[in-house]
Amino acid sequence: MLNIKRYWEDLSVMQINREAARAHYIPYGDKEGASSGKRGYSPYYQLLNGIWKFRYYSSIADVPADFYEAHTDAEQWDDLIVPSCWQMQGYDQRHYTNLNYPFNVDPPFVPTDNPAGTYVREFNIADEWEAKEKYIVFEGVNSCFYLWVNGEFVGYSQGSRVPAEFNISSQLRPGKNRMAVLVLKWCDGSYLEDQDAWRYTGIFRDVYLLARDTVHMKDVFNRQAFDEGFARAVLTTEIETTGSTTVAGELEDADGHVIASAQAVIDGKGALTFEVQQPKLWNAEQPYLYRLYLMSGEEVLKFPVGFRQIKVADGQFLVNGQSIKLKGVNRHDSHPELGQTIPVKHMIQDLVLMKQHNVNTIRTAHYPNDSRFMELCDEYGFYVIDEADLETHGMGIAGPDWNQQSVHRLSANPEWREAYLDRIVRVVERDKNHPCVVMWSLGNESGYGVNHIAMAEWTRERDRSIPIHYEGAAPINEGLTDTACLDVESRMYTSVPDIVAYATDDKNTKPLFMCEYSHAMGQGPGDLREYWDAFYNHPKLIGGCVWEWSDHGILQHAEDGKPYYAYGGDFGDSPNDKHFCIDGLVSSDRKPHTGLLELKYVMAPVVVKAIDLQTGILELENRYDFVDLSHLDIYWKVESSAQIMQQGRLSAPNIAPHHSDKVTIPYQLNQADTEVNLLTLSFKLKQETKWADSGYELAFAQFELPVEQTAPKKAVFRPKHPLHAAEQGQLLQVEGFDFRYVFNLASGMLQSIERNGVVMLSAPAQYKIWRAPIDNDAQIKEKWQDAGYDRAVMKTYHTHWNQETDGSIHMESSFSMGAVGKFVLLHGEAVWKIAATGEIAIKTDIKVAEDHPFLPRFGLQLILPQGMEQIEYEGLGPDESYIDKRQYVRQGRFHTTVNDMFENYVMPQENGSRYGTKWAIAANHQGMGLRFAATEPFSFNASHFMPEDLTAAMHTYELKARKETIVHLDYKMSGAGSNSCGPELLPEYQLNDQAFAFELTIRPIFSEDEE
Structure with a gap:
């Protein structure tokens, strides 16, 4: 067995021989290389990404004692690309959990069988580096690791998503060298990394070497100050060195003109000062960046300088003195094939999509992102809530007393103080020079206690220019009132009425930031407009971040080769939170969901x-x-x-x-x-x-526009021809000039439509109240099913018909709907009228039984035969829309197909409906079909799936499209909301009418009948 100290379960050890945290930079050999921003242009940078030798062990006890020494069994090692998450490379268990820790909760201890990965890499050192100090930087390793170079132990580090840097000068030799890394899946730090995500392990971010002058700049902190009115900016660059050296600095504007310079001999600590008259200020809309070059010895460092001032004052959040709204999203590192290993192009794809959809803020949920992501946020213009790698969510459900003790246990325990501090120190030191950072976050969902207060106090002492955020101190945690260390009030999923109540209460002096709101899971969110109306109406409400940016599905292929996205439980992982990781505004492959379109136009x-x-x-x-x-x-x-x-x-x-x-x-x-x-x-x-x-x-x-209609629409010519109606058993046959209808007198429903022999209805019409539950129905779904909504059937009490003096046919029926073993849900009276033109007019009066949850929908379902694929409608389009999710669609006349109306959500659910439809046509390629219209705009849906099909399926690949076209003509459908995690669906978006009437018409048409 490997003979190493068990640092991974020692609370007193976060690192051995790791360099102190510092600002992120790459040393370059000249100003030209530094200006490029490309790391590979530096002669002092050597990337170690690539193929490493790798072996996976299900327990650290199985790791050979001499693995880090010279070995002769290379053929027994696998090739593994670094960086990567080893679960995405075929090793270990893929595991998604939101709340639960994936091991027994016994802090600081983790399972004895702690999986381990051993990495070995040989590399050369350039001769030009011989006189340099040499460092190794691991940008991200989950969860902890031991490092050896040429068989000699170098050090240890934990804390997964921040850099770990070691001086390895004494271990290196000229020419070829050998590095060995032991990565453990779990350590005591894993108790602080219980984020809602797939649990990945390995060297998942870049690894590189840096060569430094013997005396060099170690750390840089650019501090800013402004005259009143921002007429003058003063940049004070605090520099820490490893000895006495001359440091020269040049500040350039975006066009490359040197506008200020300074020079000083610095021995240990010192500063350079730069003054700028009438500075161009940085903000998310105009991300103007100056460039600061610092030169010492053979090295050049470059830092972006965005002059901006962040303040909280008068209950508002101010950037450069302007009260702003944070139009944000929460973003996890997530790639459908690479896990948490994120290529730069993928980062840019995210940022471009966000800018295109009017997003200006990113909360790095729930850990620091790659340093290059921060550079991109500076450049593209985003406000970043930079969050420490800290979440202890599982503590809250490990015990029976969420609010009073369990959730706060680690945060209130002084033994964990240094572990907490390590989390904030490393992110603040790394990112302190990024203009994009507008708040430091102390982590996420970790209760609240003295350790958070210590984090905040250290942060304020180090950087007073940036406000501090932490939602876990919200009033829901009773008895914890010492929140003076926090600059904003932060909440999650608070309802609109409650945030308005906060904003209008004079006792509340801090601005309110919704760090999570409007849960974008599946076919949602549907409550965005109400939130943004409140944000804009109340200065104290400074905006928020939708949960969340992207689905976290893992790309897989079914047996037939059909691709799909897997979620919790699909790999046998337990415990798991199923598809709760499929909760983004974009799909795993970054296709915008309609929820993102809604967000775009709500925040326009x-x-x-x-x-x-x-x-x-x-x-x-x-x-x-x-x-x-x-x-x-x-x-x-x-x-x-x-x-x-x-x-x-x-x-x-x-x-x-x-x-x-x-x-x-x-x-x-x-x-x-x-x-x-x-x-x-x-x-x-x-x-x-x-x-x-x-x-x-x-x-x-x-x-x-206010235009008076001067001419009625010309009616389609129809020959005057009497209707003939006759009963044949339980069926009523109605024949007109070129059409034939059949009604079932036992059920009181239309059974068949034909025109010129073309069959246009392939099953009897039905009233429907069930929709395939959307993810945001999670809290109401069980109530619906308990009431029997998912299995409700009609009971027809009586039906009679007659032919009126004008020749039209009338059929009236009385019915109810209910489920086996349940009281009746509603009673209805229906009147069907057939005119000589062939038009069917239906009026339905409904009375809903009391003491039932609101209905998912109410409307008429028609099943049309194969080939009825062409759809035309007037109303809101071109995308799906719902009563509370329709700011992104517009009025018009739209042509589409049944297939194109389908929105392919990872968890199949209600989708593709069109709210506010005035009329719609479903027809075959020759234009033969049915036209639907109503006295009031209605919700229209055409699909190749029944609601029951969507309800039963757990993945898209399980869906089998029907040949028929299933049409829903709904009086109303309840809204989408965000109640999978957010507040209840607002009452005005619930179908809670106790009594209502629904009138619509159906007419068989051929293309020449229409406009």
């Missing part, structure tokens, strides 16, 4: 109000914090009957941030001869940016 930078639509006068509100609207063009069009009648483009007026002004759209109001004119405005970028092409839309608005 331009809001439009109609002042006088008769003359085209509108008011534009600029919701940017720092830029005017002159970088946008306004594209406008007026449509009638889906035809563009007028259109144009004009430059957006130069409206200052947080201000409004009027604009006139130069259309001429014409009288439409068929339908209401529709004005659409689209706000698009004038010029290309780093994250979008010119012409990219950031906001839109629509208005119905």
Whole structure:
């Protein structure tokens, strides 16, 4: 057995021989190389990524005693690429858990059979490095590791997502060298890393060598100060050196012009000062970066300098004196094939998508991200809540007393103080020079106690310029009132009424930050607009971060080769939290869900109000914090009957941030001869940016113009032909000029529709109240099922029919719906009227039984035969929409297909419905089909899956599309909300009507019948 000290269960040891935490930088050989920002341009940087020799052991007890020494059994070692998570390379158990620790809770102890991975790598050292000090940097290793070089023990480190640096000068020799690393899956630090994520292990971030001058700059801290009004900025660069050396500094603007310089001899500690008159300030909308070059000996260091001031004052969050809103998302490191090993291109893909969808803030949930990610946030312009690698969530459910003791146990235990401090020290020291950082976060969901207070006090002493955040100190943790060390009040999933109550209570002096809100799991979220209305209406509400950015599915392939994304339990992992990791605004492969589109337009930078639509006068509100609207063009069009009648483009007026002004759209109001004119405005970028092409839309608005309809729509010609109706047993046969309908008198429902021999209904119509539960139905789903909503069937009490004097056929029925063993859920009266034209008019009156949960939906389900694939509708589109999730869709006439209406969520659920539909057509390729319309806009859905199909399936690959087209015509469907983790669905979005009437029409059509 390997003879090493058990540091992994020793609370007094976080590291052995690890260098003190410092600011992130790479030393370069000249200014030109440093300016490139490319690490490979440095002669003092040597990347050790690549193939390493690797062996996995299910227990550290099985690791050979001499593995780190010279070996002759290389053929028994595997090749493993570094960086990587070894679970994604075929080793160990893939495991997803949210709350539970994946081992017995006995801090600081971890299982005796602690899985281990041994890594070996041979490498050469350049001759030019001989006189240099040489360091090895591990950017991220989960969870702890021991290091040997050339058979000599170097050191130990734990803390998974921050760098560990060692001076290995004395262990290295010229030419070829051998490095060995022992990585353990668990250590006492694992109790502080219980984040909601797949549990990955290994050397998962970059490994590299640095060569340094014998006397060199060790650490740099750029501190800023401003005159009133930001007329002058003073940059004080505090420098720590390993000895006496001359340090010269040059501050360049973004165009490469040196605007300030300084020089000093620094011995241990010293500073350089740079003054800038009328500095260009950094913010997320205008991420202007100066470049600071520090030169000492043969080395050049480069740091981005974004002059900005972050303050909390008067209950508001101020950037450069401006009260702003944090339009944020929570982002885990997540890649569908690499796990937590994130390529730079993947980081950029995330940031580009965020910018395109009006996101300006990222909370690094729940640990520091790769240092290059921080550099990209500086460059692209994001506010970052930089979170320490700290979460003890599992403590709260390991015992019976969540609020009073268990969840706080480690945070309140002084024995863990140094472990907590280590977590904040290393992230603050690494990231202290990044302008993107606007808050330090003490971690996530770890209760609250003296150790958090110690973290905050150290942070404030080290860096008073950045506010401190920690949600775990929220009032839900009763009895813990010492929160003076925190600068903002932070909450999770608090309801809109409750945050408004906070904002309007004068006793609350801190700004409120929703570090998590609006849970974006599956077909959601659906409560974004209400939150943002509150944020904008109350200065004390400074915004928040949606949970979360991306699904965490792992790409897999079914037996038939069909790809799908796996989640908790799919690999036999236990305990697991199933698909709770599939909760993002984008899919695992970064395809935006409709929830992200909703977020984009809810947080849009331009809001439009109609002042006088008769003359085209509108008011534009600029919701940017720092830029005017002159970088946008306004594209406008007026449509009638889906035809563009007028259109144009004009430059957006130069409206200052947080201000409004009027604009006139130069259309001429014409009288439409068929339908209401529709004005659409689209706000698009004038010029290309780093994250979008010119012409990219950031906001839109629509208005119905005040046009009086002067001419009714011309009716389709139908021959005058009497209707014939006759009973045949339980069936009522109704025949017209070119159509034939069949009603089932026992059920009181339409059974068949034919026109010119074309069958247009392949099963009897049914009333439906069940929808395939969406993820955000998690809290109500059980109540629905207990009430029998998922198995409700009709009971028809009586049916009678007659032919009216005008020749139309009337059929009336009385029915109820309920489930076996349950009281009746609702009673209904239905009247079906068939006109000589072939149009079927249906009126349904419903009374819902009391003391039942709100209904998922109510409407008519029709099953159309194979081939009814073409869909046309007027209403909101082109994407799915729901009563509380429709800010991103717009009015229009849309053509699509049944397949294209399907939204492919990892966990199959209700999807693809269109709220606010005026009429819809489902037809075959020849235009033969059914037209649906209602007196009031309705919810329309066409799919190849029954709700029961979606309910039963656990993965998309389990779905088997039906040949038929299943149409739902809903009076109403309950909203999406975010109640998988967030607050209850707002009452106004629940189908809780106790009595209602629903009227609609169905007409068989051929293409020549329509407009």
